[in-house]
Amino acid sequence: MGRPLPYGAAGVERQPEGVVRTPDASLAEAQQLLDAGMPFHAHEVFEDAWKSAAGPERALWKGLAQLAVGVTHAARGNRRGAVSLLRRAAEVIAAAEGNPPYGIDVAGLARWARGFADELAAAPEGGPAPAASPRLRG
Template sequence: MGDAARDRDSEGRARNARPRDGLGRPLGHGEPGVERQPEGVVRSPGETLAEAQRLLAAGMPFHAHEVFEDAWKSGPAAERELWQGLAQLAVGLTHAARGNTRGGARLLLRGAERIAGFGERYAAGGPPGLPYGIDGPGLAAWAGELAVRVGREGAGPVDARAEAPRLVRVVA
């Protein structure tokens, strides 16, 4: 099999066109999969949060991670850490749902730390809390609790849909 048969993008980088399941795991060629997130989509922060929340609620945290990845690549450099932290939470949930509970727990905690660090710097320059209504304390509590549960010896995979966090504060 020569280079002509390899799946490459226009710049010659390898691409994996195999279908994927809702947790981003590759399936066999020709198997039905979940539609992939388009790459490089520029969204407003509100659109990013709404799309990621929709995907998390559907049990598709891997796909939510890709939405956050677009935000950190296309958004202001000053917010990169926030979007990366949210992406790490989504990837942590992905790993926990795939059964990689130790890796999932580490990523959940790392994402919560990154968001908290961003929040401290953000609050130093303005109002307390995170921008766009993001529920920093709620996400930190969710990530910490889930990390403890999945980090326990013998913990099995979690249900990504049932464990999906709420990204934005609910205003009563």
């Protein structure tokens, strides 16, 4: 999940950073990582897109990165952090509703992030976090 491991411990390799991808490649790779239960790695893909984007798209990529980090926090058991990031991501993503690029389901993602945040906020402490894999495109 992207958490630090002790030196020498077996784990999943980090996602390479600073990779410039097309928006379609970023979305496809991030969706694959989300579906595989690797939201932190999806965050890295979104972060690369965010850092290389310009204009209004930059904020959308940042919101998608926040969404993936929110899912990461939920998977790690940090519900408070997850709820906060998911709600922030929903607001940032929803701002792109007027002109969603690349077939991104902006309205659906904002709704999903709010719903997942509400589900986490209402869940009993100490219980397992629900599985989460948002659909990036409609």
